[in-house]
Amino acid sequence: MNIRSLTRGDGVVIGAAVVLFIASFLDLSSFDCPTGINCSRYNAPNAWDSLGLLMSVYLAGIIAAALVIVGRATPGRKVVGFDLGQFGAALSIFAVWTVFWTIIDGSNTGAGLILGLLAAIALAGGAVATPLVPALKAPLMSASGPKVVQPQYGGQPQPGQGYGYPGAPQPSYGGQPGQQQPYGAQPQPGQPQPAPGPQGSAADTPAGDFTPFWFAVPVARPLYGEDGSPSPIAELAPGTWYLAVEQRGPGLIAQTQDGRRGVLQDTTGIQRG
Numbered sequence: 001m002n003i004r005s006l007t008r009g010d011g012v013v014i015g016a017a018v019v020l021f022i023a024s025f026l027d028l029s030s031f032d033c034p035t036g037i038n039c040s041r042y043n044a045p046n047a048w049d050s051l052g053l054l055m056s057v058y059l060a061g062i063i064a065a066a067l068v069i070v071g072r073a074t075p076g077r078k079v080v081g082f083d084l085g086q087f088g089a090a091l092s093i094f095a096v097w098t099v100f101w102t103i104i105d106g107s108n109t110g111a112g113l114i115l116g117l118l119a120a121i122a123l124a125g126g127a128v129a130t131p132l133v134p135a136l137k138a139p140l141m142s143a144s145g146p147k148v149v150q151p152q153y154g155g156q157p158q159p160g161q162g163y164g165y166p167g168a169p170q171p172s173y174g175g176q177p178g179q180q181q182p183y184g185a186q187p188q189p190g191q192p193q194p195a196p197g198p199q200g201s202a203a204d205t206p207a208g209d210f211t212p213f214w215f216a217v218p219v220a221r222p223l224y225g226e227d228g229s230p231s232p233i234a235e236l237a238p239g240t241w242y243l244a245v246e247q248r249g250p251g252l253i254a255q256t257q258d259g260r261r262g263v264l265q266d267t268t269g270i271q272r273g
Helices: 008-023 051-073 084-105 111-129
Strands: 213-216 221-224 232-236 242-248 251-255 261-264
Touching (some): 008 051, 051 084, 084 111, 232 261
Antiparallel strands (some): 221 232, 221 261, 242 251
16 A cells, blocks of 8 residues: 555544554553552553453454555455445444443543543544545645656666557657657658647547547646545556546546556646656
C-alpha cells in the first residue's frame, strides 16, 4: 500500500488502533492502598487477563481498523456479503458498545478501560465519518511545495513499455528503418513530413474524438474508481507515465502500469508524452 494514498481519516483509524493496543496493557481497575498495608505485591489485571474483554474490545478494534484500511485500499472485497470497510466500521462500533457498558457496570475503573473507550470512539468515528466528511477524505501526506517533477524521456524500458510509450523507439520518416530523426531536424527532400501532434492539456481533447495518449502528473494525484466510489483506488506519482484511454467529462480514464483503471478528476498541468 502506498502510504501517500492514505487519507486523514485513515490516519485517525490507525492512530486509534495503536492507542487501543497500548491500552490493553494498562490496568482495568484502580484501588487505594490502605495505610499500613504493603500493596507492592498486588498486580491489577489488564485486558490480557480477561479473554472476553480482550477479544470483544481491544483486538476487535484493532481488527476493525485493519479491515477499514484494507477495504479502502482494495474496494469491492466482501466478508459475509459486506464490504470490508463496512464490516470494519460495524466491528468498531461493537467495540465501543462493549467497553462503554463494561465501564458502566464496573467500579474503580482503571486507565486501561478509560483509554480503551476513548480510542474505540476515535476509531469508530474515523471509520464511519471518513467517507462523509471532506476534511477526512483529504490526503494524509500532501505534496511538499509547488515543485514539479519532470518525467525523464528514454532511459531503461519499463514493464509494459511498447510503441507510443515515451522513450520507446518511434517510427522514422524516410531513411533507414530504426533510425530516429532528431527533434528540430529539417526533413530531407522526398521525405513525408509528420503531421503535428495535438498540443495543450488533455481537457482540450473533444470527448467524441479521443485518442489515447501517455501523460505525467506534476504532483501526486488520486485515481478514483470508475464506479464513482469516493475512496481512491491508486495514486498517480510524478515522474511516471500513465495511459489516458478515455475522456470522462472534465477528467480522464487513466490506466496505471499494473493494469488498474480509474478516473483522474484533476487534469490541471498534466504533461503529455
